[in-house]
Amino acid sequence: MVCLLRRPLYGLKQAPRAWFERFASVVTAAGFSPSAHDPTLFVHTSPRGRTLLLLYVDDMIITGDDSEYIAFVKSRLRDQFVMTDLGPLRYFLGIEVSSTSDDFYISQEKYIHDLLVRAALGDERTVETPMELNVKLQLTDGDPLPDPTRYRHLVGSLVYLAITRPDISYPVHILSQFVYAPTTVHYSHLLCVLRYLHGTITRRLFFPCSSSLQLQCYSDATWASDPSDCRSLSAYCVFLGGSLIAWKTKKQTTVSRSSVEAELRAMALLTAEVTWLR
Template sequence: MSLPDGYPPQPVGKVCHLKRSLYGLKQASRQWNTYFCGKLVAFGFQQSAHDHCLFLKHTPSSFLALVIYVDDVLITGSNLTDIIDVNDYLDRLFTIKDLGPAKYFLGVEIVRTDTGTYLHQRKYILDILTDMGLLGCKPTHTHFPPGLKLQGQSGSPLPEPDKYRRLVGRLLYLNMTRPDITFSVQQLSQFMNSPCSSHWDASVHLLRYLKGCPSQGLFYVVDTSLHLTAYYDADWASCPTTRRSVTGFCIFLGSSLLSWKTKKQTTVSRSSAEAEYRALSTTVCEILWLSYLADDFHVSIPKPIPLLCDNQAALHIVANPVFHERTKHLEIDCHIVRDQYKAGMVSPQKIGSTMQLADLFTKALGPGIFSTLLSKLGLLELHRCPT
C-alpha cells in the first residue's frame, strides 16, 4: 500500500505495520472497488454508466459481460476462450478461485436447460423456515390474507423486535427471485421501527405461503423475443395512516419477467387518475433505464413499448393534457410520460381490470384472482416442499 501524504519515504525492504486489518478501515471497500475496476478497464472492459456493477467488452468477433459484487464475480460471453483469458488475468492479479459454470451465486441457485435458465432461492427459503421453526407448518395459498391493510401500533408491541427486523431483512433479499411476495414484503418493511403482534402474524402468514412453494422462481426462455411490455397500476389512498397510494409495475422481455416493483408514493394523490399517472411516470423511468442497459449490450428494443393499465383517465391525460382540474397538482417531472409518448418511446394502452398483472404488486388479493394472475407472470416451480 502507499503511505499517506505527510509520511517520510521508508527504506527499501521495509513494510508498514498495520494496527488493524485492512478490512476494518473505513476506506477499504472504496479502495478495493477503485483498484478492481481500474484493472478491469485496463483489460479492455467498459463500466456501464447505468449499472456500475456491470462491465462490458465488445469486439468484432465476441462479447463479454462481467458482474461484480465486492469480490464475487460472474462472467459470461459468446466465446469460451475469452472467458478463460479473463479468468487467467484476474488469477494473476488476485489468485482467484474459478468455480466453473454458475450454479449458486449469492444465494441464488441457477439451473440451465436447453429451453432456458431458471433462477430460484429454494435453499435460502428453507433456511429461513428452519431458523423460524416453521419447516413443518401448514402452507397457505396466498402471501397475505385477502384485503389485509397493516397499520402501526395495531396490537401489542413485540418483546423481541430484532427478530422481526432480521426476518424482514431476509425477505427483502428474497425479492430478487420472488416477485409474488413483493407487495407483502413492502408492507411488512414499513414497521421495522416498532413492530407489533399483527405485523408478526402477517409475516408468519407469508412464511406459510413460502412453505408451499419454496422452489418457485424466474424462468428466462432462450428463444424469447426482444419486445418489452409493461403493466402498471396504483392502489389509490390505500395506506390507512398516510392515505398515500401504492405504485406497482412489472415489465416483461418477451414472455420473461424482467423488472418489478412495489412502492408507496411520496405524496398524497387527490384522485385515482393522479395516482395512476404517478405510477405511469415511475414505470416510464424504469423502461428508460432498461432501454439504456439494452443499448450497452448493443441490443435494439422495438418501439413504442406497450404500457398497459386499467385506468382510462390516465390514458386521456397522456394523449391530451388539458384536464387542468386533474393535472394541475402533478409535479413537473411527472410529465416525462408526455415527452416519451410524443417521442415514440411508449404507447399507453387500456386493458381490462381482470388482466392487470400489476394488481399483484398493489394489494392483497383473494386466492382465486391471485392464482390466476400469478400463473401469467411466467414463474416456474420444479417441485413442492413435502408437507
C-alpha cells in the first residue's frame, strides 16, 4: 500500500502539475494572483502594501509590506498543508541570503565549498582570474577524457553557481560548449575556474536598500571570436540603481559580417531583457 501511495504522489508524470494546481488553488483563494511574467510567482496587492509568494516545487519565499496578511497566508497554508516556517530568509536552493537594516547580500559560499570537495583538487593553489585572456578553445585541443562524467558534473554545477557569480559567466559559457566530448585541455581550464573560486569563495552580491529604481544597462560583443564557426559573442549586464540584477554571455545564433552587426545583435539581446524587466 505504501508503494502504491508513493507511486501516484511522486512517480507519475502528471504529479507535479497536480501538485501545482492544488497549491495554486489554495493561494488564489487566499487572495493571490499569478504573475503574468512567472507562473510560480503569486502577487497580492492591497492598500496596506504588496505581498509576494515565490514557489519552487515545495519550497517557498513569502515577502512583502503587509505583515498581517503574511501571517494570514501562513495560517491558511498550515490549514491545508504540513508546513514548516523557517523564519527570515537565510538559505534557499543553495543560495545564502544575509541582511542588515541597510542592505542585503547574496552568495553561494557553502555551495562552492561542496563543489570543491566533490572536485577533489588535491592542492590549495588559487589563481587571480577564472580564465586567461584571449583563450580560444577548440574541440580538437588535447586528448579526449576517458570518462567525461566528472567534467559534465562540474560544469553543470558551475552553471548554477553563475546565478550569484557573474565573474565566472564567460568561462562557464566557454567550457559548457565541450561537455559532449571534453579533453584534457578543457579539463585543465575547468580546474583553473575552480581554483579561482577557491580563492574568492567569500565574494557576494551586494544590494543596498537605498538603491534607486533606475535601470542602467551595458552590452558588448566580440566579433567572430569562435574560430570553429566564426560566430560572435554577446554579453550584457543590467543594474537597478547600484545593484547588479541581470547578466548574460551568449554566442550569437548567426554569423555577423561586421563588428557593427555583432554589436547591434548584442544590443537587441539586451533590449529584450530590459523590456521584460520593465
